[in-house]
Amino acid sequence: xxxxxxxxxxxxxxxxxxxxxxxxxxxxxxxxxxxxxxxxxxxxxxxxxxxxxxxxxxxxxxxxxxxxxxxxxxxxxxxxxxxxxxxxxxxxxxxxxxxxxxxxxxxxxxxxxxxxxxxxxxxxxxxxxxxxxxxxxxxxxxxxxxxxxxxxxxxxxxxxxxxxxxxxxxxxxxxxxxxxxxxxxxxxxxxxxxxxxxxxxxxxxxxxxxxxxxxxxxxxxxxxxxxxxxxxxxxxxxxxxxxxxxxxxxxxxxxxxxxxxxxxxxxxxxxxxxxxxxxxxxxxxxxxxxxxxxxxxxxxxxxxxxxxxxxxxxxxxxxxxxxxxxxxxxxxxxxxxxxxxxxxxxxxxxxxxxxxxxxxxxxxxxxxxxxxxxxxxxxxxxxxxxxxxxxxxxxxxxxxxxxxxxxxxxxxxxxxxxxxxxxxxxxxxxxxxxxxxxxxxxxxxxxxxxxxxxxxxxxxxxxxxxxxxxxxxxxxxxxxxxxxxxxxxxxxxxxxxxxxxxxxxxxxxxxxxxxxxxxxxxxxxxxxxxxxxxxxxxxxxxxxxxxxxxxxxxxxxxxxxx
Amino acid sequence: xxxxxxxxxxxxxxxxxxxxxxxxxxxxxxxxxxxxxxxxxxxxxxxxxxxxxxxxxxxxxxxxxxxxxxxxxxxxxxxxxxxxxxxxxxxxxxxxxxxxxxxxxxxxxxxxxxxxxxxxxxxxxxxxxxxxxxxxxxxxxxxxxxxxxxxxxxxxxxxxxxxxxxxxxxxxxxxxxxxxxxxxxxxxxxxxxxxxxxxxxxxxxxxxxxxxxxxxxxxxxxxxxxxxxxxxxxxxxxxxxxxxxxxxxxxxxxxxxxxxxxxxxxxxxxxxxxxxxxxxxxxxxxxxxxxxxxxxxxxxxxxxxxxxxxxxxxxxxxxxxxxxxxxxxxxxxxxxxxxx
Numbered sequence: 046x047x048x049x050x051x052x053x054x055x056x057x058x059x060x061x062x063x064x065x066x067x068x069x070x071x072x073x074x075x076x077x078x079x080x081x082x083x084x085x086x087x088x089x090x091x092x093x094x095x096x097x098x099x100x101x102x103x104x105x106x107x108x109x110x111x112x113x114x115x116x117x118x119x120x121x122x123x124x125x126x127x128x129x130x131x132x133x134x135x136x137x138x139x140x141x142x143x144x145x146x147x148x149x150x151x152x153x154x155x156x157x158x159x160x161x162x163x164x165x166x167x168x169x170x171x172x173x174x175x176x177x178x179x180x181x182x183x184x185x186x187x188x189x190x191x192x193x194x195x196x197x198x199x200x201x202x203x204x205x206x207x208x209x210x211x212x213x214x215x216x217x218x219x220x221x222x223x224x225x226x227x228x229x230x231x232x233x234x235x236x237x238x239x240x241x242x243x244x245x246x247x248x249x250x251x252x253x254x255x256x257x258x259x260x261x262x263x264x265x266x267x268x269x270x271x272x273x274x275x276x277x278x279x280x281x282x283x284x285x286x287x288x289x290x291x292x293x294x295x296x297x298x299x300x301x302x303x304x305x306x307x308x309x310x311x312x313x314x315x316x317x318x319x320x321x322x323x324x325x326x327x328x329x330x331x332x333x334x335x336x337x338x339x340x341x342x343x344x345x346x347x348x349x350x351x352x353x354x355x356x357x358x359x360x361x362x363x364x365x366x367x368x369x370x371x372x373x374x375x376x377x378x379x380x381x382x383x384x385x386x387x388x389x390x391x392x393x394x395x396x397x398x399x400x401x402x403x404x405x406x407x408x409x410x411x412x413x414x415x416x417x418x419x420x421x422x423x424x425x426x427x428x429x430x431x432x433x434x435x436x437x438x439x440x441x442x443x444x445x446x447x448x449x450x451x452x453x454x455x456x457x458x459x460x461x462x463x464x465x466x467x468x469x470x471x472x473x474x475x476x477x478x479x480x481x482x483x484x485x486x487x488x489x490x491x492x493x494x495x496x497x498x499x500x501x502x503x504x505x506x507x508x509x510x511x512x513x514x515x516x517x518x519x520x521x522x523x524x525x526x527x528x529x530x531x532x533x534x535x536x537x538x539x540x541x542x543x544x545x546x547x548x549x550x551x552x553x554x555x556x557x558x559x560x561x562x563x564x565x566x567x568x569x570x571x572x573x574x575x576x577x578x579x580x581x582x583x584x585x586x587x588x589x590x591x592x593x594x595x596x597x598x599x600x601x602x603x604x605x606x607x
Numbered sequence: 608x609x610x611x612x613x614x615x616x617x618x619x620x621x622x623x624x625x626x627x628x629x630x631x632x633x634x635x636x637x638x639x640x641x642x643x644x645x646x647x648x649x650x651x652x653x654x655x656x657x658x659x660x661x662x663x664x665x666x667x668x669x670x671x672x673x674x675x676x677x678x679x680x681x682x683x684x685x686x687x688x689x690x691x692x693x694x695x696x697x698x699x700x701x702x703x704x705x706x707x708x709x710x711x712x713x714x715x716x717x718x719x720x721x722x723x724x725x726x727x728x729x730x731x732x733x734x735x736x737x738x739x740x741x742x743x744x745x746x747x748x749x750x751x752x753x754x755x756x757x758x759x760x761x762x763x764x765x766x767x768x769x770x771x772x773x774x775x776x777x778x779x780x781x782x783x784x785x786x787x788x789x790x791x792x793x794x795x796x797x798x799x800x801x802x803x804x805x806x807x808x809x810x811x812x813x814x815x816x817x818x819x820x821x822x823x824x825x826x827x828x829x830x831x832x833x834x835x836x837x838x839x840x841x842x843x844x845x846x847x848x849x850x851x852x853x854x855x856x857x858x859x860x861x862x863x864x865x866x867x868x869x870x871x872x873x874x875x876x877x878x879x880x881x882x883x884x885x886x887x888x889x890x891x892x893x894x895x896x897x898x899x900x901x902x903x904x905x906x907x908x909x910x911x912x913x914x915x916x917x918x919x920x921x922x923x924x925x926x927x928x929x930x931x932x933x934x935x936x937x938x939x940x941x942x943x944x945x946x947x
Contacts (some may be wrong), residue, residue, distance in 0.1 A: 221703035224670055227690040228697045229717030229768055239716075243707040319707070 053511055056424050059416055066413065067435045070475050073444055074450025075302070081453060082295035095292040099300070105279065105293070109300065111192060115267075116260040118196045120253045125202035126351055127252075127389070130208055131245075132237060133344050135215040138335045141348045148210070151355055154585050156540050157202040158265035159558075159578045160358025162565045164198055165189055165270065166371055167361045173375040182444035194270045197258045202356050206259075207252035213530040214248025215241060227476050247319050253310040258305050264543040269565055277301060280445050281546060282292040283603065289452055296450075298446040305441045359582070366575035372568075390579065394553060395560035395577060398470070399584070406478035407535035410485035410525050413478075417498035418489035419519065423501070440483050442497050444543030447476055451548055470554040477545040488533065492526020493519070525595055532592035536585040557581050619646035619804050620681035620771045622667065627676030629662060636662050637673065638828040644806065644821075649798050651807045660808045661700075663776050663825075667806070668697045673675040680771055683735035691720075696770030702761040704749035710736070710760050711745040717768035735767035738797065755786045762794070763917035766801065773798070779814060789894070791818050807847040812852050816840075824848045846945050849873045856914040859947075863910065864888055870944040876915040878941035881905065881927060887934025889914075893927050907933060 084276045085092045099105050134142040167173050168188040175185040188197050190200060218241060226232075242249075256312030264277045276297055283294035336344055366384055388395070417436060420429045439447075455467035466472065496519065504514040520527075541560040550554045552563075558575055564574030622644040623942045629637040637659045644650045652660035665739070666670040667678055677684050685693055704713055714735050718728040736742045739759035749757055756776060763775060778794065779787045805879035809815050815822045816836040818897040823833045824847070832844040836852075843849035846857060856874045856879070858864060866872050884890040894913060895906035902917045907926060915934065925932055 219701060219703065221699040221701050222705060224668075224706075225697070225703035225718075225764075226692070226716065227670075228668055228693075229764070230691045230720035231716070232689065232691040235720075240705060244705070258868055528899070535626075 055512060056426055058419055060426050060429060063413055063416055063420075063432055066111060067432070070451075071435065071439060071442070071447075071479050074447060074454045075438075075550050076304070077454040078295050078446055078450045079302075080299045081292060082299045084292070086292050087288070091404070095296045099293065099296045102293075102566070105275065105276075105297065108274045109280045111274050112261050112304075114217070115192050115195050115199070116257045117276060118192075119199040119203060119260045120207075121209050121259050122196060122200035123256055124249075126200065126354075127203040127208040127211055128352065129213040130348055133348070133449075134213055134347045136237070136241075136334065137344070139341075139344060141345060144352065145208070145348060151202075151205060151359075154589065155202075155359065155362075155578075155582050156265075156268050156542070157198050157263065157358075158542060159561065160202075160362050161266055161269035162571055163361030163365045163575060163578075164358050165194070166365060168197065171192075173371050176373070176375050176473060189270065192275075194271055195260075195275070198266060199256075199263070200269070201358065203256040203259060205355075206256050207249065210248040210252030211245055213403065214245035218244050222302040228310065247316050250315055254364060255453065258308050260451055261304055262301060262445070262543065264445045264538075264546060265562055269562065277443060277445050277543070280449065281543075284449055284452070284547060289449075294449055295453075298358060298449055301443045301446055302441060307444060308590050309441060312399075322346075362575050362578045362582070365571060366579045368572060368575075382571075384576040387573045388576045392573060392577065394563075395555060395557045396580060397557060399557040399581075402470075402474050402477060402537040403535045405474045406481060406538045407485070407531045409474075409478040410482050410534045411531045414482060414485035414489040414530060415520075415523065416492075416495045417486055417529055422490070423498070423519075435563055436482050436486050437528065439479050442480075443523055444476075444541065444545075445547060447479065448544040448547030451476055451544075456525050468550045469547070473545055473548045473556070475556070476548055477541050478540045479540050480541060480544060484537065485534045488526055488530025489523070492523040492530070495526070496522045505508055525598065528595040529592045532588045532595060536588035536592070539584055540581055609729050616826040621646045622678070622772060622804065622806075623679040623680075624663075624667075625677050627663075627666065627673045627678070628670060629659075629666065629673040630848060630852050636828050637666070640676070640828075640830055642823055642830060642833065644804060644835065646804055646818045647802045647817060649795065649805045651809060651822040652825060653809055653812060653815045653822050655810055655851070656890055658825040658826050659828040661776055664697070664776055664806060664808050667772075668681070668695050668774055669693050674820055679942075691880050694768070694771045695774055696765035696768060697774040698758075698761045698765050698773070698776065700780060701782070702749075702757050704757055704764075706749055709748060710741065710752070713749065713760060714764045714767050717764065721768065731767050735763040737943045738766065739763045755790055757788060758782065760931075762797070762936070764854075766797075766803070771804070773803050775807045777808055777810070779809070779811075787814070794818065816852070824851060826851075843873070843945065845869060846873065846947065848946060849943070854915060856916075858889075858912055858914065860908060862889060862912065866944055869947060871947050872944050873943040874937055874941050876904065876917040877936065879901070879914075879916045880918060880936040881907075881916060882934040882936040884934040885933045887936070888934065889918075889935035889937065893929050893933055895933045896927065896929060907935060909935070 049078075082095055083091055083093070085094065089435055130145050134145050136477055141555045155363070165172060169175065170185065170187070170189065172189070176189070188195055220240075222244060223236060226236050231239060262277055263279050267278045268281070272278070278303065280294050280297040283291055285295065287293075364377055365371060367380045367382070369379035369381050370378035386449055413436070417432045420426055421433050451472055452467050455472060456465050458466040460466060500522070501514050501518055503509070504518045509517065539556075540558050542562060543561050545556060546562065549559050553562075555563075558581065561574045561577040561581065564570035564577065610895055622642070624642040627637050627859055628635070632687055640663060652663055654660050662671055666673055667680075667685075669685070669688060676809075680693070680695070705716070705938070707910075710717070714729050714732045718731055732745070733742065736811075737830075739762055739877075741756060741759055741763065744752060744756065744760075749760065754761065758781070764941075774903055775794070782790055791814055791880075798832040807815070807819055819836065819837055821833060822839060824831045824839065827845050832839060832848045834842075839848055840852050842856075843852065849855040850858070854876055855864045855873050856876060860866055860871070864872055867878045889909050891910070893905055894908050897904045899917075903920050903921060903924075903926070905918070906913050907916060914935070
């Protein structure tokens with residue numbers, strides 16, 4: 046890369062500006078949290094006392110193990126859902142395969158907390174399913190009892206992460222790997238267990254560890270199901286009920302970070318030496334077997350059952366948003382548009398805030414992500430890799446921890462008129478932006494890596510300066526990828542809640558996800574909350590569709606035949 | 608009765624392929640293929656890519672289904688048997704060693720699938736690895752081995768199950784040029800030692816010529832000729848075979864040479880000599896000259912075509928230059944007239 050030879054003052058300034066931004070809005074809040082966790086309450090000395098207190102408090106220890114249990118069981122149940130689907134779609138000729146693959150996008154469209162209350166109404170002790178079971182067969186199933194409810198909801202929401210990773214891994218196995226096993230006398234499930242599954246293990250583990258961390262960090266879903274004895278909810282409850290001076294919230298935050306880091310580390314450890322790159326040497330995957338009629342019936346039964354489960358939160362949400370009254374009955378008593386008129390009327394501030402916040406956050410992400418990608422891939426600035434690492438650490442910082450960090454770090458910082466910085470709405474935007482930055486960064490990397498360096502060298506050879514080359518060659522060519530990154534960031538930012546939950550100071554500053562959370566707390570607000578949820582789902586779905594459009598179009602424009 | 612005594616002295620089995628037609632959609636991949644492969648033979652399927660040779664191999668292994676025709680192993684139709692019940696060992700072009708298992712585990716796999724007792728498995732794994740000279744590598748992972756070693760593991764894994772026949776799909780294509788020569792000799796020696804009926808798929812005529820007993824030359828799904836390497840070279844049945852094995856000059860009647868209707872004159876470059884143009888049936892200008900060390904290769908234009916003539920190089924020989932008019936001296940016994 047001859048192009049990267051020189052460095053200009055402009056690049057250095059850009060790198061410093063990004064470093065400053067990441068320092069102030071990511072590193073400082075997180076370091077503050079860790080610092081407070083190790084500091085004596087009231088005093089200033091270094092101490093482990095807070096951690097000892099944590100270990101001596103039954104509630105916290107119980108919460109910790111509950112979180113571990115829920116996350117692990119979610120992985121187990123998500124695997125139970127994902128494994129047969131992955132096997133079916135990658136190894137058999139099966140018409141339902143397309144249907145199953147589209148499931149992969151559903152959790153992106155709706156985070157689990159949105160459908161929590163609706164699922165309670167469908168699967169709870171007196172929900173639709175149990176009422177019908179009771180009437181027909183005289184028994185009920187405790188889908189939603191205590192921790193089970195959290196596991197049930199999270200597994201339904203997150204199994205596609207495992208499905209997508211596992212299917213991709215299974216599809217990438219060279220067909221000769223399995224043919225060799227058949228040739229030596231193996232077949233069917235035994236072959237799948239001995240050859241295909243071990244080879245797909247890295248993909249499975251990647252998906253499973255992602256699910257584990259996401260569930261462990263989730264604040265809102267347990268709280269909406271009225272489960273308080275889990276670690277992330279405890280952090281939120283401590284800070285909001287006892288105050289920002291109480292060290293326990295910080296200790297819990299450190300534990301959350303440690304669990305996230307430990308999970309990623311363990312994942313990396315398990316994956317080490319297991320990068321079975323058995324990519325195809327031409328030719329398609331394993332010849333898929335046609336299912337026999339009886340197997341086909343069974344396969345469709347499995348797919349339809351899982352599809353019904355996956356769609357349940359969405360169906361429940363829609364029903365709830367149109368329901369007059371819905372309790373102790375399989376379906377709502379009546380239907381009304383009142384909830385929508387309400388949220389589009391006096392609650393429309395939530396929607397407006399969401400569009401502003403998510404729009405700003407996504408813009409920040411794309412600008413910073415694009416700049417970091419450019420600095421890392423196209424310059425030789427010393428330490429440029431650190432920008433990437435710093436931005437990526439956001440992945441290991443749970444939202445609730447970032448929120449607490451902001452609150453603590455910026456509460457003391459006052460604006461000229463005396464209002465603390467932490468109470469300003471812009472802080473919410475920054476927190477969301479930091480949370481979504483790693484995703485935008487990956488999108489920017491992908492976009493830049495597709496551009497040949499020689500295109501830039503040609504521009505410079507013809508007399509364009511570095512800055513003008515970036516503006517006239519690099520940015521136009523990256524537009525499609527950056528746009529896709531923007532839309533994805535926007536969509537996920539629109540439903541971000543865990544950091545927001547802590548930072549929102551007044552309803553007028555709150556985004557949609559917060560409004561939904563608050564409304565869902567009371568039976569009277571549920572309908573309106575559901576209506577907000579439906580609107581959120583629509584916003585995100587439209588964004589996903591636009592993002593797909595942007596990627597397709599930019600690839601067509603550049604003549605990439607993918 | 609003779610059959611009985613045969614099977615006692617040798618466990619090698621023959622393969623009969625009759626009337627095989629195979630299509631994928633509208634592509635007719637194998638057309639009326641019929642072959643008879645003798646017990647203990649090292650037999651090559653030779654042809655350019657896309658000629659159907661690998662498909663034919665996969666058909667024998669059970670990874671492809673023919674629309675018509677039969678494959679008989681040891682006289683028995685294998686059509687109803689799935690790949691895992693055929694007992695034909697296949698070595699894949701990519702070797703297909705499982706990266707999550709050690710060398711020993713790879714080799715043991717087929718034996719475990721046959722539910723053999725552990726001691727028997729251990730014994731046969733050790734034996735197979737010793738046969739390919741890799742006993743010291745049993746606990747390595749495939750990724751830690753060189754290409755040649757990986758190939759030997761793939762062979763060991765296959766012969767460990769003592770298959771009825773051995774199928775080798777382009778076994779040398781992933782090795783460098785030097786390794787190819789060594790490995791092909793090793794394969795031949797191993798095959799001879801085991802007396803195992805073996806099919807060797809390749810697009811490289813040199814590989815087929817050097818180690819195989821007989822060759823089936825294939826083109827576009829059709830077997831064009833079957834024979835020993837020398838038979839095929841000396842007596843090609845058609846232009847394709849003549850061209851595919853070694854280089855051949857091909858001329859039609861426009862060259863001025865009288866020939867039977869619908870046939871072409873075919874001869875090898877080293878079988879002709881240059882002479883003076885006067886009175887020669889074939890004559891034309893020299894268009895190229897290449898010095899190859901032991902030989903000098905001339906290109907001569909005869910009408911619309913160009914032919915190659917290789918003459919041994921000896922100092923003092925008269926050299927021709929580009930543009931010289933020359934005649935081609937071709938002994939009649941070297942002339943082949945083949946159907947177009």
